[in-house]
Every structure is written in C-alpha cells, then in structure tokens.
Amino acid sequence: MTENLDYKGLKSIADSYDLFYIDLWGVVHNGVNLHKQAIRALEELEKMDKEFVLLTNAPRPTNIVTRQLEKMGMKKILRDHVFTSGQAALLFLKKNYREKFFFHIGPPRDFDLFNDFKEFKQNEINKSEYLLCSGLFEDHFEDLSYYKILLEQHTDKKMICTNPDLIVDKGDKRELCAGSVAMVFEKMGGEVVYFGKPHQEVYDLSIDNNNKKILAIGDNLNTDIRGANLLNYDSLLISNGIHRDEIKIEGIQKVSREYEVIVNFIQSDLKW
Numbered sequence: 001m002t003e004n005l006d007y008k009g010l011k012s013i014a015d016s017y018d019l020f021y022i023d024l025w026g027v028v029h030n031g032v033n034l035h036k037q038a039i040r041a042l043e044e045l046e047k048m049d050k051e052f053v054l055l056t057n058a059p060r061p062t063n064i065v066t067r068q069l070e071k072m073g074m075k076k077i078l079r080d081h082v083f084t085s086g087q088a089a090l091l092f093l094k095k096n097y098r099e100k101f102f103f104h105i106g107p108p109r110d111f112d113l114f115n116d117f118k119e120f121k122q123n124e125i126n127k128s129e130y131l132l133c134s135g136l137f138e139d140h141f142e143d144l145s146y147y148k149i150l151l152e153q154h155t156d157k158k159m160i161c162t163n164p165d166l167i168v169d170k171g172d173k174r175e176l177c178a179g180s181v182a183m184v185f186e187k188m189g190g191e192v193v194y195f196g197k198p199h200q201e202v203y204d205l206s207i208d209n210n211n212k213k214i215l216a217i218g219d220n221l222n223t224d225i226r227g228a229n230l231l232n233y234d235s236l237l238i239s240n241g242i243h244r245d246e247i248k249i250e251g252i253q254k255v256s257r258e259y260e261v262i263v264n265f266i267q268s269d270l271k272w
Helices: 036-047 062-072 085-096 108-120 144-151 178-187 200-206 221-230 244-250 252-259
Strands: 019-022 051-056 082-084 102-105 130-133 158-161 167-170 173-176 192-194 214-218 234-238 265-267
Touching (some): 036 051, 082 085, 102 108, 144 178, 158 178, 178 192, 214 221, 221 234, 244 252
Parallel strands (some): 019 214, 051 082, 130 158, 158 192
C-alpha cells in the first residue's frame, strides 16, 4: 500500500534513509522555474548532513546543467549534488568510442556532449559508425515517423541514448525526449545502449551507494520509480508530474499496477 506524505512531509521519513536520489525535472523545477518547497526540502537534507544526488536524465554534461540551475537561482551548495545521464554517457564514450565516427540525433544545445571529440561527428548518417541520440531535431521535434524513415536502413549500427525518458513537461508544454526515438529504433530491431534512469550504471557512477538505505524520489514511473524497484530502493512518487492526469483519474494503486511498479510513498509536490 502506498503511503501518502502530503500531510507528514518528507521530514517524517528522512531519518530512515542514508542516501536520496532526487530527480530534477518535474520535482525540483519545471524546466523554467525552481519549486520553492522542493528547494527547502533539499536545504533541510543538507542541514541533516544527509547524502543526496540530484540525479537527472538530462542528456548534457553535468556542468552544463548546473549552469542552467544557477540561472534559475539554485545555490551552489545544492548544485554540487547534480549528476546527469549525459555525464554517464560521456564517460563511456570517451573510454570506448572516442575515435569512432558518429551521427548525432538531437538539438544543437546538446553539442557540449561531444565537444571533446566533435571532429568525429558526421553530417551524413551513412558515414557514421554509431548513432548518438540526445533528443530530437528542432525541425522534427513532434514527428516520430520522420525518425523511422531516417533510421530504418541503419539498424545494424548501435545507438547510444543519453536520455531514456519518453516525454518531459517543460512549463505547461509536453515534449518528446530521446527515449522516444530510441524506442522507435528498438522496435525496428536496432540495439540501444541507454544511459540514465532506470539503468543501474548512472546510479553507481554518481556516488558510492554501497550498504546504504536508499530512497529514490521522482515523478516518472518508467524511470525514477522503475529504477528504484530494479535496484531494491524505496520510492517516493511526486504525483503532480507527468502522471498527474492518470493518477487523478485512476488513483495511484491502479496506475502503479498498470506500469507494473511499486510505489512506497506518494506526495503531490516535494515538501519537507
């Protein structure tokens, strides 16, 4: 049974955990503004000397995301806890694919991801050795059928996906993410290597998590909560995120069964 923390707050269970994995987008901010109550919760965890990682499926290196958070007004003491799926992918690419030619699928704002080996970027997909997907092209950001046509002759190449999320809410607008393109590619028989939640590597790379009681907090059942389930962490779902309409109509018990996940706690918004 999922316990509702709307009245008790995160403070009611904080002492029970050594480490917190906390999602950014949809929990701490909406892509435009920081959520004040969530920031207060982070500050309280900091006061308690609790370990926490602001673990996000942002497809860019950590330092790029922290710059964005600085512009939003987040203090450095909190920004220092950020780790991105893009950073995990970058570590892998530098080690294993640094001198291989690739075709990038994603917007120009993600170019920082491969800045150290940009000379290997190919403008023609036929000349690439692998596919690097960080998102959707700006002129094809709603049309997944475009990617089916683009990729159907290249399923023999491996795709590196730096954001497994299918969708994200940016302010009041819902947008497709790299995971949607990767899903199209997989359905055609292509192989995808994912970096980000719910896959274990991003958790392990972000902090030493051995022998710790862990709570994962997020708004995405497919990534935040499924990742917690796969790794035997407890989970707290923020219900005013991307699943808010489903939960409002069907209730958390039915929705969690439909997604085949276990949600230990639920809270409308992250509050202390």
